[in-house]
Amino acid sequence: MGDNEIQKEEAGKKFVHKPTEEDRRFLERKDPGKKFGKATPQLGVILEEAGLINEEMIRNILHDNKESAASLKRTLISQGLVREDDILDALAREMGMEKIDLAEVAVTPELLSQVEKRTILKYNIFPIKYDETTLWVALSDPLNIQTTDDLERITGKKVIGMVAPEDEINKRIKRYYEGSEVVDMYEGLTDHLSGDNKGLQQYETIDLEKQDINQPPVVKFVDLMFKQAVHERASDIHIEPTRQGVTIRFRIDGRLNDMPSPPKRWQNAIISRLKVLSSMDLAEKRIPLDGRILLNLPEKRLDLRVSSLPSIFGETIVMRILDQSGVMMGLEDVGFLPDNIKIFRNLIRAPNGIILMTGPTGSGKTTTLYAALSTLNNPETKIITIENPVEYMIDGINQIQVNQEIGLDFARGLRSVLRQSPDVILVGEIRDMETAEIAVRAALTGHLVFSTLHTNDAASSTIRLIDMGIKPFLVASSLQAAIAQRLVRTICNYCKEQYKPNEAVMGDAGLNVKRWENVTFYRGRGCERCNNTGYRGRTAIHEIFILSLSTRQMVIRTEPALKIKKEALKQGMHTLRMDGMEKVRLGITTMEEVIRITQMDVESEI
Numbered sequence: 001m002g003d004n005e006i007q008k009e010e011a012g013k014k015f016v017h018k019p020t021e022e023d024r025r026f027l028e029r030k031d032p033g034k035k036f037g038k039a040t041p042q043l044g045v046i047l048e049e050a051g052l053i054n055e056e057m058i059r060n061i062l063h064d065n066k067e068s069a070a071s072l073k074r075t076l077i078s079q080g081l082v083r084e085d086d087i088l089d090a091l092a093r094e095m096g097m098e099k100i101d102l103a104e105v106a107v108t109p110e111l112l113s114q115v116e117k118r119t120i121l122k123y124n125i126f127p128i129k130y131d132e133t134t135l136w137v138a139l140s141d142p143l144n145i146q147t148t149d150d151l152e153r154i155t156g157k158k159v160i161g162m163v164a165p166e167d168e169i170n171k172r173i174k175r176y177y178e179g180s181e182v183v184d185m186y187e188g189l190t191d192h193l194s195g196d197n198k199g200l201q202q203y204e205t206i207d208l209e210k211q212d213i214n215q216p217p218v219v220k221f222v223d224l225m226f227k228q229a230v231h232e233r234a235s236d237i238h239i240e241p242t243r244q245g246v247t248i249r250f251r252i253d254g255r256l257n258d259m260p261s262p263p264k265r266w267q268n269a270i271i272s273r274l275k276v277l278s279s280m281d282l283a284e285k286r287i288p289l290d291g292r293i294l295l296n297l298p299e300k301r302l303d304l305r306v307s308s309l310p311s312i313f314g315e316t317i318v319m320r321i322l323d324q325s326g327v328m329m330g331l332e333d334v335g336f337l338p339d340n341i342k343i344f345r346n347l348i349r350a351p352n353g354i355i356l357m358t359g360p361t362g363s364g365k366t367t368t369l370y371a372a373l374s375t376l377n378n379p380e381t382k383i384i385t386i387e388n389p390v391e392y393m394i395d396g397i398n399q400i401q402v403n404q405e406i407g408l409d410f411a412r413g414l415r416s417v418l419r420q421s422p423d424v425i426l427v428g429e430i431r432d433m434e435t436a437e438i439a440v441r442a443a444l445t446g447h448l449v450f451s452t453l454h455t456n457d458a459a460s461s462t463i464r465l466i467d468m469g470i471k472p473f474l475v476a477s478s479l480q481a482a483i484a485q486r487l488v489r490t491i492c493n494y495c496k497e498q499y500k501p502n503e504a505v506m507g508d509a510g511l512n513v514k515r516w517e518n519v520t521f522y523r524g525r526g527c528e529r530c531n532n533t534g535y536r537g538r539t540a541i542h543e544i545f546i547l548s549l550s551t552r553q554m555v556i557r558t559e560p561a562l563k564i565k566k567e568a569l570k571q572g573m574h575t576l577r578m579d580g581m582e583k584v585r586l587g588i589t590t591m592e593e594v595i596r597i598t599q600m601d602v603e604s605e606i
Contacts, residue, residue, distance in 0.1 A: 042143055046094045052082050084165055084494055092163045095142050100128060100162040102138060102172055103528075117177045119154055123147050126169045128162055138164035167494075167529045174231065218269040221262060222277075226295055228259070230302065233537075235321055235362075237304075239274070241267050241314035253489045253538050254362075257531070271308075271315050278306040286310055292389065293319070305389060322391050331375065334368045335540030337582060340574075343544055344483070348372045353480030354443045356430075358455040363485050364540050365452045366391055369426060372450065373397060376424055385426035386413040402428070410435040418442055427451040433469040440470060443478040456599075457576070458484040458545035459565040462555045476552040484543040486576055486597045488589045489535035492524035499523050501591055509595050510577065511606050522587045539588060541580040541598070545573055575601045 047053045092099045105128055114130050115137070125147070128136040139147060139161045151159040225248065229237050234250035241247075246267045248259045262270065275282050278291025293304040305320040331341045347355055355372075357365040370392055373383055377396045388402035388410070398420075400413050410427060411434040417425055418438075430436045430451045443449045455461050461482035465475045501521050503513050524534025545568050547555070554564050569575070574582075578601070580594030 046090055047082065047087065052086055052090060088163050088165065091142050095161070095163070097139075097142055097161055097163050100138055100164050102126065102128075102164050102168045105129075107172075107176060112176055115151075115155065119151070120173060120177055123151065124166075124169060124173070125151070126164070126172050130157070134158045134160060136160045136162055138162050138169050140164075140166040140169050165529075171528065174228070218266060218273055221266070222270060222273050225259075226304075229321060230295075230297060232257075237317075237319040237321070239270065239317040239319075241271075241311065241316065243313055246270065252531075253533075253535055254487055255489075255533075267314055271317060274306065274317050274319075275308065278304070280306070280308060285315055290389070295321075303391070305391065331371055334364065334371050336542060337579065340542055340544060340579070343546070344372070345375070347481050347544075347546070348376060348448070350448060350480055352443055352446050352448055354439060354449045354451065354478050355480055356461050356482040357450070357452045357485060358458055358461050358482055359452075359485045360454065362487075364487050365485055366428075368483075368485060368540065369450050369452070370394070373424070373426060381423045382421065383424040383426070384417045384420060384422040385428070386410055386417060387426070387428035398422075411438055414438045414442070418445075418447075422447060424448045425450070429453070430465075430468075436465055436468050436470050440474050440478045443480075444474075453482075455482075455484070457561070457565065458482040458543045458573075459568060460561040461545075462547075462564060463558075463561045466555075466558060472556050472558050476547070476555040479547055479555075481544060481546045483545070484576055485540050486580075487538045487540055488580060488583070488593045488597050489533075490537045490539050490589055491522055491587065492527065492530035492534055492536035494529045494536070495525045495527040495534065496522055496587075497525050505591070505595075509581070509591055509606075510600050511581070511591075515606075519585055520587070521584070521591065523590050523592075534590075535593070539583065541576050541583060541594070543574065543576045543579065569601075577601050578606055581606050 044053070088099055091097070105126075111127050111130065114127050114135055115125070120126070124140040125137045128138055130136065135151070135155055135157045137148075137151065137159060141147065142161055142163050148159045148161050225237065229250055232250055232252055234252050235254075236251035238249040238251070238256065239246065240249070245261050245264045248261050249256045250259055251257075272282060274293075275289070275291070277293045280289045280291045287310065289308045291306045291308075293306060295302040295304055303322040305322060307318045307320075309316045309318075331344060336344060357369055359365050373385070373394065377383060377394065379396075382398070383396070384398045384400065386400045386402060390399045390401050393399065400408075400417070402408055402410060402413060410429070410431070414425070414427060414435060415438055418441075425439075425442060425447055427435065427439055427449065428451070430439060430453055439449050439451060453461050453464055455464050459482070462475055462479065465479070466472055498520055499522070506513050506516060524530055524536070526532035526534045530536040545551075545565075548568075548571055550571075551564055551567055554567060565573075575598075577594060577598040580589065580598055581591070583589045584591050584594060
């Protein structure tokens with residue numbers, strides 16, 4: 001070996017590179033799976049380096065779900081572990097991008113024309129600004145560098161990505177790219193609509209997965225209205241003719257919100273379209289009608305319960321949106337706190353008796369009862385329901401639809417059900433003496449009966465049954481428990497913040513100020529994702545009234561509901577306000593929301 005070769009070998013040994021901490025991080029980004037033993041999203045590594053999460057948090061999330069970067073982001077935000085603004089800041093630093101506030105972007109027709117609609121929808125982007133050679137776009141997934149490469153090839157310009165919240169991008173796409181379809185419909189109305197509504201009869205079903213460009217404008221408008229309602233998380237759609245036009249409102253988190261309204265001359269065509277879809281009689285406009293629509297979406301199927309009511313300016317249509325995928329919920333998902341879950345599980349495992357859910361329309365009573373039925377649903381238990389209408393269809397449960405036109409009402413259906421040897425019976429609603437009597441008889445002969453009742457609180461259900469004509473001793477013998485339920489709005493996780501409430505307000509709520517002085521209160525400051533309300537979504541609060549020996553004796557003596565409630569409180573019952581304030585303590589909702597929904601407890605300080 002020559003001297004030169006020996007020197008080269010020695011030099012190679014001398015300058016062997018040892019991996020540094022920076023190299024290790026680079027390799028983890030390139031192959032994050034080396035760190036956690038599975039396909040870890042690059043986002044997780046970036047957020048850990050930014051100090052926003054730790055290794056244990058990532059492991060826990062990956063253990064429960066096979067997370068992509070997008071779903072990991074949603075999980076961290078929804079669980080309140082990381083604020084979205086902090087995630088965006090970390091991504092912007094890592095990717096060398098600028099963070100953009102889309103509210104400051106001046107949107108013009110020229111800007112929108114820089115990228116075709118199909119490209120916008122495919123890559124989920126929104127244009128920010130442009131010049132002759134460069135286009136700036138907001139990205140929903142800045143980690144996907146393939147997006148900018150594809151856009152440069154499509155547009156022929158250099159593309160610079162900018163970081164923005166995904167929800168804001170989606171809202172602007174809906175407004176500026178999909179919303180234009182509604183404007184086009186308005187403009188083309190006179191060319192496509194005639195007074196006799198010809199052409200509407202041929203549309204028997206609605207499938208939003210497949211769109212026909214040759215559909216009449218009103219058909220397109222109705223389809224887009226459904227899409228928008230689902231996008232906004234609406235539970236109801238209200239269509240109300242007025243003297244001057246047609247008002248469209250979505251009920252979102254229990255509150256009605258106005259939506260863009262069509263012209264007055266669209267009224268008859270829109271109502272006719274909805275009546276055709278829900279199999280109502282088009283010629284009948286004098287009496288209330290009921291129907292339902294099956295809505296097909298790319299990811300799920302929804303049922304719309306449709307009700308029409310004649311008014312002085314035309315027929316009013318209200319559609320309740322029922323998500324079939326949401327019925328198989330656990331008791332935790334419907335809002336029960338851990339202590340109440342134990343109580344409720346013991347109640348529904350009873351061999352017989354009546355369990356009533358009480359509350360106003362739209363308070364989630366049926367959803368809670370379905371959660372109970374799902375818990376009891378097994379091959380060894382025969383469950384039969386009698387409903388008007390059947391809101392959710394569940395495998396393994398025999399469900400009967402009430403039909404008043406042929407004489408199949410709750411009472412007649414319940415009498416027939418008892419001959420079918422059921423173990424558990426669900427009666428949609430006890431609304432008259434005959435139905436109540438048969439339900440009591442079923443409960444006294446070895447059946448577990450679930451039903452709903454409209455009362456102000458749980459204890460009042462005993463008085464309501466007696467008022468219907470049921471003898472007090474039968475009520476005391478058959479009724480196992482009554483559960484009052486209300487829905488309260490939950491704090492928006494995107495703009496959640498701490499605050500100190502006014503002591504006077506706390507006193508008005510029935511709170512012991514000293515007992516609550518170390519509790520951290522939360523509220524939403526308001527953002528685009530919650531329409532500046534500070535709330536996003538709803539949960540239930542409960543009041544579980546279990547009849548004891550003493551309260552049964554009070555029912556037999558027909559004592560007032562107020563006295564019965566006081567006795568139940570002495571025995572440890574938690575009222576609606578108490579349950580709501582516990583959710584305030586846990587940071588789920590606000591004190592103001594609980595005060596709005598519940599009444600002050602009598603002789604009880606929280």
